[in-house]
Amino acid sequence: MTQTGPGNRVKIAIAGGGIIGLSIGRKLAQSGFQVSIFDQSxxxxEASWAGAGMLAPGGEVDEPSAVSALAIESRRMYGDFVRELEEASELPIDYQECGALEVAYSEDELCALExxxxxxxxxGIHSKRITPGHVMTFWPRIRREGLAGGRFYPDDAIVNPRELTHALTLVCRKCSAAIxxxxxxxxxxxxxxxxxxxxACGTQRFDAVVVAAGAWSNQIGVGGVPALPAAEPVRGHLIGYQQPEQTCNTIVRHGPTYLLQRGNGLLIAGSSAERVGFDRELNPFIEADLVSRAGFVMPHLEETAPSESWIGFRPASEELRLGSWHSPRLYLAYGHFRNGILLAPITAERIAAEISANSEML
Ligand SMILES: Cc1cc2nc3c(=O)[nH]c(=O)nc-3n(C[C@H](O)[C@H](O)[C@H](O)COP(=O)(O)OP(=O)(O)OC[C@H]3O[C@@H](n4cnc5c(N)ncnc54)[C@H](O)[C@@H]3O)c2cc1C
Structure with missing residues (x-):
């Protein structure tokens, strides 16, 4: 339909403007594609607002797989990703290369960590052994009773995904992407x-489309190709406490519980996982469980109530969907589940590279 070349650009639509759709949109717009990003809200x-923002292969990956390789690669890309966005948007992004401490409260837990x-x-994910003495010296807020030891992961980091998506939105617009x-x-x-x-109002024509609609992706009907692979929302609760700066200098993990503190003081504790469809109601029992788990790791939190709680829908699918779907005109970028914030840079790079390679056909 459209020839590539100056003044006659390939038109790409992106369905979904979360961190994944925006990251892809920015990359494509910077490469000269004419990009339109559509969001139902x-x-x-959505999930990109709700996410805690851990960039933590150390907490997520322990077996070789295609996704673990992508996670490690994406973590390597993050510093430049944030720097470029800060420069282009002229907005600061809270990104902390703070590392993560994983603690054990029994010999069994410690053995499993080792x-x-x-x-x-x-x-290639490095960590070092931490003694209870180290924890007491460098993480004085952490529960001492029963502490068996831990591991420190120097390469884990955090980012504030709300600031990141805000910057991405601005940069997309600066690159002439329509939102x-x-x-x-x-x-x-x-x-x-x-x-x-x-x-709902009519039709629009494009050269290619990327489906990046998170947990809603397979609600979009398709014609001319097989139905889209299933996506499913896995709801997660988080709670937040306003705390003095430096209350929690690194990510702290204990089993399924994690704590981290944003630059704005918000100390976040997570998380839960529920398969309840798109139910947006906060569950007080799950909030109470998070309060109790956070207070176990940092006892001073037992004396204070969280200032906020929220939920989000992780986009789950049988496997991460990243690439064309039965046509050089349709691309899938969903199923990032617990790691979409971490995987945004590599997702954008992979999808943009595949579309660029196919652009002669578009
Ligand atoms: C509690 C919680 C904690 C998390 N913590 C982390 C973490 O620490 N680190 C990490 O890496 N990841 C984390 N995640 C996961 C991460 O947030 C997600 O993987 C990521 O945000 C997915 O991004 P997305 O753009 O695919 O989806 P979303 O951000 O959900 O964006 C999808 C967008 O598509 C739009 N949309 C849907 N259907 C349509 C349609 N038909 N037409 C147009 N638009 C549509 C929606 O409105 C939405 O804005 C967490 C998630 C949750 C819920």
Missing amino acids: VVGG QRAERQERL YEHFRIEAIQVAEDEVILED
């Missing part, structure tokens, strides 16, 4: 020479 308002660290070392909010894509018809997007 507001951009960056064994996992050995497996991780083979993947349409409250604009739900209902269906995509994939033809030989174009794709047709259907919304």
